[in-house]
Structures are given as structure tokens and as C-alpha cells.
Amino acid sequence: MLQSLFSLTLARKKTILVLGLVFLAVMGYAQTPHPVYLIVNNATGDVTFEAYITARPDEILTETSLGCNWGVSIPNGIVVQCGSFPTQWVAGETLHTDAMDLSGETLSHELVLVTAGYQYVPNAFDFSGILYGDVDGNGEVQAHDASLTLQAACGLIILDEPQIMKADVDGNDEIQSYDASLILQYAVGLIEEFPVEGR
Numbered sequence: 001m002l003q004s005l006f007s008l009t010l011a012r013k014k015t016i017l018v019l020g021l022v023f024l025a026v027m028g029y030a031q032t033p034h035p036v037y038l039i040v041n042n043a044t045g046d047v048t049f050e051a052y053i054t055a056r057p058d059e060i061l062t063e064t065s066l067g068c069n070w071g072v073s074i075p076n077g078i079v080v081q082c083g084s085f086p087t088q089w090v091a092g093e094t095l096h097t098d099a100m101d102l103s104g105e106t107l108s109h110e111l112v113l114v115t116a117g118y119q120y121v122p123n124a125f126d127f128s129g130i131l132y133g134d135v136d137g138n139g140e141v142q143a144h145d146a147s148l149t150l151q152a153a154c155g156l157i158i159l160d161e162p163q164i165m166k167a168d169v170d171g172n173d174e175i176q177s178y179d180a181s182l183i184l185q186y187a188v189g190l191i192e193e194f195p196v197e198g199r
């Protein structure tokens with residue numbers, strides 16, 4: 001009697017083990033990991049992104065989603081972990097990613113998912129980059145940019161983050177009158193490059 005109980009218990013354990021393995025296998029299938037690495041060039045500051053499979057635009061992953069990030073797993077790279085979509089991805093579906101840099105420039109990229117362990121895309125996004133010295137963002141470096149920088153250095157105006165990046169042309173992480181001086185020199189053609197670009 002005791003022995004039969006014992007064997008029953010063993011059989012049950014085996015059943016539970018098998019069911020557990022089947023469950024894990026199903027769960028594993030439902031969340032098949034598939035990182036997509038999208039390399040970003042010339043971004044102004046940090047990049048944020050929204051990624052979705054075109055068949056399900058309501059299921060969106062961002063840089064804060066599980067397994068996703070910007071510049072952490074890979075330098076200058078967006079990682080979209082397709083296994084984190086609520087719905088299982090399928091090879092042949094299209095992954096759409098919108099990426100935005102600190103300047104507000106937004107670019108899109110699409111690729112077709114394949115059944116490889118991961119996908120790596122060099123030059124997926126190519127931003128126009130920073131035009132150092134162009135504090136007002138009009139596409140040119142002029143005396144007005146130097147004036148804004150000097151006003152910021154004196155505390156008369158407050159620049160936003162993209163403007164600060166463009167105004168700090170010596171790259172010392174501060175906005176000072178020296179930055180304004182360099183911008184003015186650049187505007188009138190006395191210098192052709194800022195110290196921050198030559199680093």
C-alpha cells in the first residue's frame with residue numbers, strides 16, 4: 001500500500017514535471033527573444049524611440065521597455081527586443097521604428113523580421129547632427145548666435161538643452177563668454193572649426 005502510494009506520488013510528480021515543461025515551452029514560444037540592433041549616426045544627444053510591428057501599431061515598445069534601450073547594449077545603437085511585444089512576432093512581419101534625437105529631428109526605419117537569433121542594421125538612422133554654434137537653430141552660425149550665447153553666459157536668458165549643446169563650442173560643459181567669442185570668430189570666418197569638434 002505504502003509502495004503504491006509512493007509510486008503514485010512519483011507518477012504525479014512526473015506528470016507535473018511534464019506539464020511544467022510543456023507550459024515553459026509554450027511560454028517560451030510566446031516570448032521568443034529577438035533583439036533588433038539599429039545603429040544610429042550623428043544624433044544630437046540622446047535618442048528616444050517608438051517601435052511597433054506594422055500589423056499591430058497599438059503595441060509599442062520604447063527605450064524603457066523590457067530588453068530595449070538606447071546606447072546601453074551597443075554604442076549608438078537602439079535595441080528593440082521583439083520578444084517584449086505582447087503578441088508573438090512572426091518572421092515576415094515588418095518592424096517600424098521612429099527615432100528622435102535631442103534636437104527633435106525624427107527619422108523612421110522599417111525592416112522585415114527573419115527567424116535569426118537577432119538582426120543588426122548598420123546606418124539604420126542618420127541624423128543631420130549638431131551644427132555647433134547655431135544656437136538659434138536657423139541652419140547658420142551668425143553673430144546673433146554669439147549674442148545669444150553671451151546673454152546666456154551672463155544669465156540674461158536660459159537656453160534649452162539642444163541649444164546648450166550647440167553653444168558650448170569649447171566643450172567644457174559650461175556656457176561662457178569664451179564660447180560666444182569663438183562663435184563670433186567662426187561667424188566672421190576667423191576660425192573654421194570649434195574646439196569641441198576637434199576633440
Ligand SMILES: [Ca+2]
Binds near residue numbers: 135136137139141
Ligand atoms: Ca544661427
Ligand SMILES: [Ca+2]
Binds near residue numbers: 171172
Ligand atoms: Ca564652454
